[in-house]
Amino acid sequence: GAGVSQTPSNKVTEKGKYVELRCDPISGHTALYWYRQSLGQGPEFLIYFQGTGAADDSGLPNDRFFAVRPEGSVSTLKIQRTERGDSAVYLCASSFAAGGQYTQYFGPGTRLTVL
């Protein structure tokens, strides 16, 4: 079946602009996660959804970052007033349910470059 998909695959924007990154999880997966990966580092957790609600947003770096999952499937990560430090690969993952015993499957990521 189809895996996690993310669009766009690459996004180049200018400092101060607004961007939206989209994630389509694996069908039937109730848990959805966003991570951010900088060069030479492992992915860092941003936010996790169980269904439509954000169960844990403790990894969002500041209030410029916001994510939604209105119908419990597709999720959008929104970044306002982008800064050069926001440049990274943004990874989305989904799992059948919440819990460490459920494998998280990652999408190919969106490479965000802020000029």
Added chain:
Amino acid sequence: RKEVEQDPGPFNVPEGATVAFNCTYSNSASQSFFWYRQDCRKEPKLLMSVYSSGNEDGRFTAQLNRASQYISLLIRDSKLSDSATYLCVVNVMEYGNKLVFGAGTILRVKS
């Protein structure tokens, strides 16, 4: 101190070699442990979960030592296709369902 620490490498080994990676984690409440593999400019993919009793999957063996808060991955008979970054990952109950990743260990297998 990082929550999950790994030697970044790179480990340069010939085909057929045996190579071992180690990882330490700082939170004793960690409850689930994994090794993920990440190819260049690709997403991480689960290689194997790590259990207290140790587990093996073909050429790959993972071990967990809870007392020392230490995880290892052993790769036998290395193949060129094993070249990748290996990420040590833990899940901590008190953190909910997020995964905490190490920075990764680079493996390069050469012919």
